[in-house]
Amino acid sequence: MAKAQSRIDNLRTLQVANIDVAFLQIPGAVWGRAHPSYKGFLIPMAWLWRIFHVPLVILPLLPWPNDVRLAILIGCIFLAGAMAQVMGPTYNDWLGEIIPSNSRGWYFSRRTLIATVCGALTGLMGGFALDVFKGGALAEVSYSFIFGFGVLLGLVSMGFFLRMGDLPRANPVPPNLGNALRQMSAPFRDVDFRKVLIFAILFTTSSTLAGNLFSAYAIESLDMPLTVLTATGVAHAIGTIAAVKIWGFLSDKYGNKPLLILLLMGIVLTPLMWVACQPGQQAMNAAILLVGHLGNGVLWSGIAVTQLNLYLATAKDEDRANYLGAVLALQAIVGGIAPLLGGAMMASLRTGFDATTSYKIVFASLILFRVLSVLSLIPIREKGATSLRDTLQQITQVKPKGVAALRKIRAGSGESIKEEAMKSIGAAQMTLATADVEHALEDPSPRVRRQAANALGKIGTSEAAEALLRHVEKNPALVDEEMLEALGDAPSKSSVPTLIKFLEHPSSLVRRSAAKALGRIGDPECVEPLALAATQTNDTDLRRAALQALRDMEAKTVPEVFADGLFDPRASIRTAAAEAVSELELKELRDEVRRSLEWYMDEDCCEIAYALACVGDEEDIPIVLQAAEIQVHATQRRRCLLGVARLMGVEGQVYRLMSLSGIARDDALLTHLKPSLKKAPVLAQSLEAFSQGDEPEALAILAMAAEEASYVALAQRPIEEAFIVAAVAFSESEPTTS
Numbered sequence: 001m002a003k004a005q006s007r008i009d010n011l012r013t014l015q016v017a018n019i020d021v022a023f024l025q026i027p028g029a030v031w032g033r034a035h036p037s038y039k040g041f042l043i044p045m046a047w048l049w050r051i052f053h054v055p056l057v058i059l060p061l062l063p064w065p066n067d068v069r070l071a072i073l074i075g076c077i078f079l080a081g082a083m084a085q086v087m088g089p090t091y092n093d094w095l096g097e098i099i100p101s102n103s104r105g106w107y108f109s110r111r112t113l114i115a116t117v118c119g120a121l122t123g124l125m126g127g128f129a130l131d132v133f134k135g136g137a138l139a140e141v142s143y144s145f146i147f148g149f150g151v152l153l154g155l156v157s158m159g160f161f162l163r164m165g166d167l168p169r170a171n172p173v174p175p176n177l178g179n180a181l182r183q184m185s186a187p188f189r190d191v192d193f194r195k196v197l198i199f200a201i202l203f204t205t206s207s208t209l210a211g212n213l214f215s216a217y218a219i220e221s222l223d224m225p226l227t228v229l230t231a232t233g234v235a236h237a238i239g240t241i242a243a244v245k246i247w248g249f250l251s252d253k254y255g256n257k258p259l260l261i262l263l264l265m266g267i268v269l270t271p272l273m274w275v276a277c278q279p280g281q282q283a284m285n286a287a288i289l290l291v292g293h294l295g296n297g298v299l300w301s302g303i304a305v306t307q308l309n310l311y312l313a314t315a316k317d318e319d320r321a322n323y324l325g326a327v328l329a330l331q332a333i334v335g336g337i338a339p340l341l342g343g344a345m346m347a348s349l350r351t352g353f354d355a356t357t358s359y360k361i362v363f364a365s366l367i368l369f370r371v372l373s374v375l376s377l378i379p380i381r382e383k384g385a386t387s388l389r390d391t392l393q394q395i396t397q398v399k400p401k402g403v404a405a406l407r408k409i410r411a412g413s414g415e416s417i418k419e420e421a422m423k424s425i426g427a428a429q430m431t432l433a434t435a436d437v438e439h440a441l442e443d444p445s446p447r448v449r450r451q452a453a454n455a456l457g458k459i460g461t462s463e464a465a466e467a468l469l470r471h472v473e474k475n476p477a478l479v480d481e482e483m484l485e486a487l488g489d490a491p492s493k494s495s496v497p498t499l500i501k502f503l504e505h506p507s508s509l510v511r512r513s514a515a516k517a518l519g520r521i522g523d524p525e526c527v528e529p530l531a532l533a534a535t536q537t538n539d540t541d542l543r544r545a546a547l548q549a550l551r552d553m554e555a556k557t558v559p560e561v562f563a564d565g566l567f568d569p570r571a572s573i574r575t576a577a578a579e580a581v582s583e584l585e586l587k588e589l590r591d592e593v594r595r596s597l598e599w600y601m602d603e604d605c606c607e608i609a610y611a612l613a614c615v616g617d618e619e620d621i622p623i624v625l626q627a628a629e630i631q632v633h634a635t636q637r638r639r640c641l642l643g644v645a646r647l648m649g650v651e652g653q654v655y656r657l658m659s660l661s662g663i664a665r666d667d668a669l670l671t672h673l674k675p676s677l678k679k680a681p682v683l684a685q686s687l688e689a690f691s692q693g694d695e696p697e698a699l700a701i702l703a704m705a706a707e708e709a710s711y712v713a714l715a716q717r718p719i720e721e722a723f724i725v726a727a728v729a730f731s732e733s734e735p736t737t738s
Contacts, residue, residue: 025085026184039166094167105306183322187326202372204330208334210362255385260377426454441453487521500526511533515530531558579607582611621648637720656668698723
């Protein structure tokens with residue numbers, strides 16, 4: 001126990017060393033801002049940082065007292081930390097200049113991935129080495145080996161750093177006292193950035209208050225082997241590896257603030273996994289912590305990417321180094337003080353509770369600070385970031401099939417694979433893939449281009465519409481009907497002017513597609529150009545599509561356009577006009593519809609007959625039945641009969657029966673009529689005649705019983721299936737006539 005407590009005290013001492021140098025980031029940013037070259041400023045301190053780690057290799061082998069070795073260790077770490085703090089803001093500022101703002105997530109996610117993999121592997125190796133040699137004659141040598149290996153890798157990394165191209169600073173600021181004070185105070189005077197500083201304080205407190213207490217708890221209370229403790233780091237690393245790339249992609253797409261809020265909400269309760277651990281339950285504790293750290297890795301990898309990106313995005317470009325220096329210094333200072341406060345809290349708790357309970361109270365208290373850090377993020381403004389609700393909505397729509405398709409696209413797959421991937425993305429409505437699908441609009445394969453346009457239409461967001469519109473305006477020669485129809489599927493008012501121009505395209509198919517797209521967009525500005533297109537008597541495709549588009553838009557303000565279409569010599573145009581009249585119930589066109597039906601009483605007039613039923617009254621039943629009588633196909637005849645049913649008030653019931661066939665329809669009809677058979681014996685008589693195949697007699701029985709013009713008209717024209725209409729109407733009226 002005493003040995004474990006001594007180890008904990010040493011860890012706390014090292015934490016104190018970091019507090020003293022954290023403030024150096026602020027003057028370091030000012031100093032770096034004065035240098036004309038980023039790299040020229042960084043190289044000397046990068047060398048010193050590595051040099052100050054060299055004594056750590058020798059210290060374990062020296063036969064000096066532990067207090068002396070500890071003092072040297074603290075001094076070296078102090079000086080190395082000072083170098084890191086001084087150059088940190090300038091290095092991050094350099095990265096901010098090199099990496100475009102819309103690719104920072106991509107870069108930092110990969111940097112985090114590499115650091116995690118390397119850290120996990122080397123940490124596992126180090127933990128294994130210490131466990132193997134612990135307590136033996138080679139224990140001290142194992143520390144030297146580990147430190148020496150780290151120094152070697154540091155020198156290798158310096159070689160790669162020296163190969164990086166330099167970037168001159170655009171506007172160096174001379175390092176006089178006045179400029180220095182103004183630069184150091186600028187972030188604290190910026191009202192918007194002060195919100196970022198408040199968040200940094202709360203978040204850092206929430207993540208560092210427990211400090212090394214997690215490790216201390218694992219060692220003191222849980223008696224956890226170092227190998228298991230290190231394995232939790234490996235589990236954390238696995239979670240990071242699995243998720244970090246997608247967090248980078250999401251941060252570039254949606255911004256850092258909404259993503260960071262979601263991630264912080266995810267880690268609010270993660271300290272409870274330590275609370276759930278019980279002393280002496282090694283297997284259970286290992287399972288809880290390994291699974292918990294796997295989830296932690298997923299969440300914290302996103303935080304690692306978005307947190308620094310948020311600082312970069314909210315800092316002023318011309319003074320980025322000072323802003324970063326301020327927030328990182330504040331973060332480092334709080335990160336040094338918070339663990340001391342956590343330690344003091346722990347010491348105070350231990351006067352009234354046992355060690356295990358005290359640890360758990362500290363861990364549970366982290367939840368409060370994490371909730372506060374989430375709340376402090378809400379007022380921060382990040383330019384170009386998507387709202388939290390939209391981000392959450394779009395992320396929750398992501399499906400595994402869509403993600404797999406996106407990976408295939410990015411892997412440079414073949415034509416057929418890419419085409420199928422586009423279909424999958426469209427079916428999944430994967431908004432995350434909008435940029436990748438937009439890129440495919442310029443694919444050499446027309447099949448891929450068409451599927452890409454179709455996918456954007458199915459995604460249906462304003463961003464997808466803008467992508468289609470950019471392509472259409474940039475590449476008019478590549479525009480085909482699929483792309484224009486996709487603009488209608490992803491409706492955006494900004495597409496209207498471009499689509500109107502395509503109403504005059506040389507290709508009739510393109511003109512037709514433009515009209516359809518305008519109808520789906522449904523903006524009032526589309527009515528006039530579509531009405532004009534609907535009068536083009538020499539363009540069948542365009543006129544029909546324009547009439548259908550006006551119908552879809554419910555354009556009741558141009559009834560004259562539909563009236564004109566009712567008298568077109570082409571049946572397809574008359575049908576389109578009639579469909580619009582029936583759906584919009586343009587009762588003012590009753591006379592025009594009736595006259596059109598009289599003029600064009602042929603096998604193509606069923607839709608006009610139904611339109612008359614929609615805008616007329618029971619007096620129109622005879623002419624509708626006349627139209628039904630001459631229809632060749634059952635579908636067209638039934639359409640006319642549905643018109644009669646509509647006029648008699650039973651269209652819905654008749655439609656359901658006509659949707660069936662054979663025995664199923666007869667059974668449904670009997671079920672529908674059964675409640676009325678006892679009340680109206682005549683209905684049973686007519687049903688008996690119908691079941692024996694004598695439909696005219698069945699109609700005549702109902703007409704004689706009802707003594708109404710509509711039933712008489714049906715009996716005079718005993719059209720096949722007309723009995724269904726008459727019987728349902730008769731049962732609904734529930735006559736008492738026998």
